[in-house]
Amino acid sequence: MEVGQVIIEAKNLKKTFGNIHALDGVSVEIPEGITLVLGPNGGGKSTFLKLATGVYRPSAGEIRVFGENPWNNWRVKKRFGVAYDPPAFPQFTTGREWLTLFAESKGFGGEEVERVAELFDVRSFLDERITGYSSGMLKRLSLTQAFIGKPELIFLDEPLANIDFESMGRVIEVIDGMGKTNFVIISHIWEPLMPIVDWVVVIGNGKVVLSGKAEEVQEDVEKLFKPRVRRGGRKAPSSPGQEGWQTPGGDKPPEAGTSATE
Ligand SMILES: Nc1ncnc2c1ncn2[C@@H]1O[C@H](COP(=O)(O)OP(=O)(O)OP(=O)(O)O)[C@@H](O)[C@H]1O
Numbered sequence: 536m537e538v539g540q541v542i543i544e545a546k547n548l549k550k551t552f553g554n555i556h557a558l559d560g561v562s563v564e565i566p567e568g569i570t571l572v573l574g575p576n577g578g579g580k581s582t583f584l585k586l587a588t589g590v591y592r593p594s595a596g597e598i599r600v601f602g603e604n605p606w607n608n609w610r611v612k613k614r615f616g617v618a619y620d621p622p623a624f625p626q627f628t629t630g631r632e633w634l635t636l637f638a639e640s641k642g643f644g645g646e647e648v649e650r651v652a653e654l655f656d657v658r659s660f661l662d663e664r665i666t667g668y669s670s671g672m673l674k675r676l677s678l679t680q681a682f683i684g685k686p687e688l689i690f691l692d693e694p695l696a697n698i699d700f701e702s703m704g705r706v707i708e709v710i711d712g713m714g715k716t717n718f719v720i721i722s723h724i725w726e727p728l729m730p731i732v733d734w735v736v737v738i739g740n741g742k743v744v745l746s747g748k749a750e751e752v753q754e755d756v757e758k759l760f761k762p763r764v765r766r767g768g769r770k771a772p773s774s775p776g777q778e779g780w781q782t783p784g785g786d787k788p789p790e791a792g793t794s795a796t797e
């Protein structure tokens with residue numbers, strides 16, 4: 536695809552918490568489409584998302600969303616939806632009460648709650664209190680909330696975390712099926728998302744490590760983020776009866792029916 540219009544722009548963006556430099560001079564342009572944000576734990580991804588959604592105020596530098604500063608700016612905030620990670624909700628309301636309240640704050644009614652409740656199939660538990668939700672149910676409720684009112688931009692922090700295998704495919708299909716909606720998605724589970732992603736930004740150690748078209752950076756992403764696991768430490772077990780069988784004091788597998796104390 537052609538690189539579209541820039542919708543998010545950061546210039547020398549910094550955020551510090553005490554002496555922690557969560558973001559240490561991020562300059563990046565995010566075009567319309569679906570953008571995947573990757574990077575190691577503690578690298579600054581969620582901090583970037585909170586700056587972009589106007590929850591945090593930059594310590595220095597600037598961030599613009601649709602050309603405007605999102606901090607304390609309802610004109611911009613009305614144009615996007617967001618699901619933070621971990622999800623946070625008031626405890627003693629039901630899912631439906633919460634979604635309805637949220638929809639109303641954006642100028643929508645009960646029909647919109649009905650519509651979004653279908654997306655991630657939250658209807659079966661929507662009338663229960665949020666206090667009793669499992670982590671997967673919380674995640675699905677927070678995803679649902681982000682889609683209220685069909686915003687033109689949706690931020691999702693770890694949309695696949697705690698989601699069971701079957702529902703994961705559904706989440707990706709919903710994102711893919713949103714047509715012209717723009718997405719900024721932070722996800723450690725990136726491989727199943729790659730086919731629908733247009734742009735990739737890698738943030739590590741408070742800085743932008745990589746930013747580019749998905750098809751052009753795919754190889755670098757694989758090098759950086761494909762888990763490499765080498766077995767060591769313990770011997771790989773082989774099937775019982777084979778030469779690798781490890782029993783203290785003997786090189787033969789125990790025979791059926793024999794007890795440990797002979
Ligand atoms: N509210 C906060 N107060 C203090 N430190 C914070 C706060 N938010 C983030 N940090 C620190 O800023 C750094 C970046 O954190 P951030 O949550 O942005 O990382 P991340 O890339 O989202 O990591 P993860 O993959 O683990 O979610 C970390 O060192 C973190 O401890």
Ligand SMILES: [Mg+2]
Pocket residue numbers: 580581582
């Ligand atoms: Mg994070």
